[in-house]
Amino acid sequence: MRLRDEKKAGALLLAALLLTGCGGAADTASNVEMGTAADAATIAAADTAAGTWELVSMTYNGMTVGKEDLEEMGTAMTLELLEDGTGTMDYDGTVYDLTWDDSSITMEDVADSYTLEDGVLMLANADTEMVFERPGSVAAVTAPDEEEGEETLPDGEEGQAAAADSKTETAVEDNWTVVPLASAQELVPYSCTEFSMNIPEGWNVRSSAMYTGMFHAIHVFDPENPVNQIFFMLKMEPLFSDENSRAMMALSSDLFGKCPILTNVSTQGVFEIFPQFADAMNATADYADIQTPYIADFSVTESFESTQGMSSVAISPSILRADFTQDGTAGEGMFTADVVPFAMGTGMGYYSVYNLTVLSAEKGTFQDWQPTLNKVLSSLNYTPEFQSFAMSQSNQAASTSQSLSQSASEMSDSIMSSWENRNRSQDIMSQKQSDATLGYERIVDTETGNIYKIDNGFTDWYDGSRYKSITDDQYTDSVEAVIHWK
Structure with missing residues (x-):
């Protein structure tokens, strides 16, 4: 928490008041004789203030300097109250003698009354108040401003109560470090000859050239964590039904010999052999720079019906939610692709895959990334020049899909719909397991509705009204940021 100049001035003023208004300047303990001791037996029998007390806040004319402020300024004050009614005050290393009884503390014949309640000792005069707590007290965790606001409010004054609540929340937030999630960042425009789209700032875009036409591919990813990504390809072929078909096609081009065999003819089957597909793509100059993701260990967790794109002529089309690994990183995401057969039964048959789409993020974070990734995909807009060229190169079946940009938009809508109907x-x-592993709990800001991950233990001591623990249902909502508290 940064200190303002007036807080520093306030601390110095309060220290001066303590040494004058609360007893005046005193000699050090080594030069002053002890004051008259109180009856030790009486003190021991009562709920005594005897012991060590540390200053945690000071207030003068309504201005409060809290514990954090005092620590940052290097200001410290300790009271040592002995059971015989004598004691000392240590102020930044200078020690002063005092006497005390069950209602006041006296220095240089000037007595100031104090109260002792709930482990807090409050020393006050007409316009100055100092709050002390025992070292290691649990009460010290609570923001000083919060305690003072609650304890000094007159009963029945609702306006002052509201002001105190506001002060409490401000004191809590002053001790926060808020780390926005990368998925919450604004999107920035990107454009090239073939298309335009909005992407997260700092992300890389790799795509094939204009001449790839209907086989055009786009890869948008986070260079710091490439598993956070979007991969979209209008059309990919060939995938073979068996080894004989692949061998026949390989006679006309070695490249066909690198293309995979699709034994599980379905959307799921495409992603189960995705590493082989990536190898085939990376073997050609057209896609060498795209950095096609190696999606391995593909494991479906949910499957949804697909009715968009080429699904009307596709085999077992679906939108899948799945876990996977990519270069050793665990990921999760949404996947779809339409598998369409061509020339089957001729010995030269193969499958084409249309609108292959990957939206993914690191395992445990896709829930937060999904809205952003969907926005990126839905913003994809192919240029008129590219659309004209690509459609002129396509076959009749592909040309019925209307506009290429519409295909991307349809995929985005379908994925969003499927996501909203997932198994919550x-x-x-x-999400609960992830929080337990990483040391977080989740709270909701009741004023804004935003949900945050915050360091564990916050709700154990926070007793304000603005922030509440989330309900189970809210674990399926996206998180705005991560908060660390002091």
Whole structure:
């Protein structure tokens, strides 16, 4: 928490008041004789203030300097109250003698009354108040401003109560470090000869050239964590039904010999052999720079019906939610692709895959990334020049899909719809496990509705009204930021 100049001045003023208004300047303990001791037996029998007390806040004319402020300024004050009614005050290394009884503390014949309640000792005169707590007290965790606001409010004054609540929340937030999630950042425009789209700032875009036409591919990814990505390809072929078909086609081009065999003819089957597909793409100059992702260990967690794109002529089309690994990083995401057969039964048959789409993020974070990734995909807009060229190179079946940009938009809508209908109980369990592992709990700002991950233990001591623990259902909502508290 940064200190303002007036707080520093306030601390110095309060220290001066303590040494004058609360007893005046005193000699050090080594030069002053002890004051008259109180009856030790009486003190021991009572709920005594005897012991060590540390200053945690000071207030003068309504201006409060809290514990954090005092620590940053290097200001410290300790009271040592002995059971015989004598004691000392240590102020930044200078020690002063005092006497005390069950209602006041006296220095240089000037007595100031104090109260002792709930482990807090409050020393006050007409316009100055100092709050002390025992070292290691649990009460010290609570923001000083919060305690003072609650304890000094007159009963029945609702306006002052509201002001105190506001002060409490401000004191809590002053001790926060808010780390926005990368997925919450604004999108920035990107454009090239073939298309335009909005992408997260700092992300890389790799795509094939204009001449790839209907086989055009786009890869948008986070260079710091490439598993956070979008991969979209209008058309990919050939995928073979068996080894004989591949061998026949390889006679006309060695490249066909690198293309995979699709044994599970379905959307799921395409992604189960995705590493082989990536190898085939990376073997050609057309796609060498795209950095096609190596999606391995593909494991479907949910499957949804697909009715967009080429699904009307596709085999077992679906939108899949799945876990996977990519270069050793665990990921999760949404996947779709339409598998269409061509020339089957001729010995030269193969499958084409249309509108292959990958939206993914690191395992445990896709829930937060999904809205952003969907916005990126839905913003994809092919230029008129590219659309004209690509459609002129396509076959009749592909040309019925209307506009290429519409295909991307349809995929985005379908994925969003599927995501909204996912199994939320699975998400709740997964998110809770993730929080437990990383040391977070989740709270909701009741004023804005925003949900935050915050360091564990916050709700154990926070007793304000603005921030509440989330319900189980809210574990399926996206997180705005991560908060660390002091």
